[in-house]
Amino acid sequence: MTSGGKVVDINGWTVWYEKFGTGPEIMLFLPDAIGSGRQDFIHQLEGPQSFSHNEYTIIVMDLPGWGRSRPPERPYGQNVYVNDADVAARLMEILCYKNYILFCFGEGGKVGLTMSVRYPSRIKGLVLISIFMIISPETVAPILATVNTRKWIQEMRDNYLPVYGNQDSSLQNMWDKYIDFLKSTTETCPNGFVIESDKLESIGCPILIIHGNQDQLISLDHPKYIDKYVPDCQLHSFPNGGHNCHQRYPVSVKRISELFFISL
Template identity: 40%
Template sequence: MTSGSITVDGNHIWYEKFGTGSHAILLYPGAIGTGRTDFGPQIEGPNALNPMKYTLIALEPLGWGRSRPPVRKYSSNIYNNDVYCGYKIMEALGYTSYSVMGWSDGAKTAIIMAAKYPSRVMSCVVWGVIGYSSPKSVKSVAITKNIRFWGQDLMDNYLKVYGQEWTNLWNRHIEFLEKVDYFFPNWSIIEYARKIQSPVFVLHGDQDPIVELEHSVFVAKQASDSQLHRFPKGSHNLHITYAMEFKRLVETFLEEVDNGY
């Protein structure tokens, strides 16, 4: 593992790099996340994506992890900023062709990146993705303000990075989502998903209390070359609880991409 930062528009954007494989993958974590908080089984351990085949670059988006200060500034350009930072990181590291993976809030960013940089992104993997704004989706996310919703292991992950500050960061993010219609009137991922030229793999946990199946189906239908896989007992963090199956499915998809199927 190596770690470093790249200066983008005057801000230091941090990343961690795992593996040495020829297929590079940019990872976008969920809200307030980092590679280690959100993708533990994928970057290290027995269920990690094959480090001889893949190089994983875990981004710490501006305002989260070590990419602070500044405090994260919420605006209508927030996801485009994260996309641009990812693009600049990969450019600085010398990658001109790579896949992108995103979970939860980071799944939106991954889809936008695949749409905006078709000459760079050769495949896109997303899960826990909210495809459009609705009162129901906002309410589902808002319940996570109550920290009893969080398991102890998940809380411990964020405590290691932020200390007790993590609750304030999370509440700021939820407040942004509660006002999402102000920043993104009638927001939908459809305009981006339809522009993606590369293969897209959408995974969904049927027991996800935050994201309903209709969102994953919606995203998969918009992309011209997509697959949808459901985990009947999976929740929002299906990549953690079903890490072995996640590894098998994603590596199979990536091999198909590499072989041009």
């Protein structure tokens, strides 16, 4: 069961988190852009297809400046993922968890990889869903095309209502800031990668990548880039899957993930 959401101050950032389960295996869930842990991972947290609350203790958090982890505003810039990683690692320290698995969706995957580089002794394994790594005008274009949140499908918009409210302007303003940051990444990542290959090669923990071959925002080239350089990496793709494989195929994602966990 859930203990209810809590807020803690970490390095001057308001951090919202929630705890599910009491099992011996510890996991930290990191959501996608402007997302919230509960909304992005509801299928993994509650219901018959969720991870067992007797086998796992799951911490879900909202990244600084997104979801319920605000104010202040998100610290967009070249070191934003480093800040996220440090805040997430500190949260787990406060909660007295020394070793844990990371389960990451979208932008959360960039944070998870950064944590694996900065805190290698703490991360047992890393699950990446719909990871974005290659920066170029061509790769960011599909995401930039989503700038108008009023054109999102209603199911997607409804996912954010519990966090940002019913005002269109709140969701649009939050997404506009992310889009502006994404436009700048071609300058802040001049080499064309969110994380360079030499840093990926230094990652010692096993990585499982889950990707939808029909993802209209992120091509298969992104997970293949990680698979090429991370020493212990496996890639599972869903031929008909889109951006939200863990939401569309929660039973399969659970099975694949738990087989991965056994190997850790």
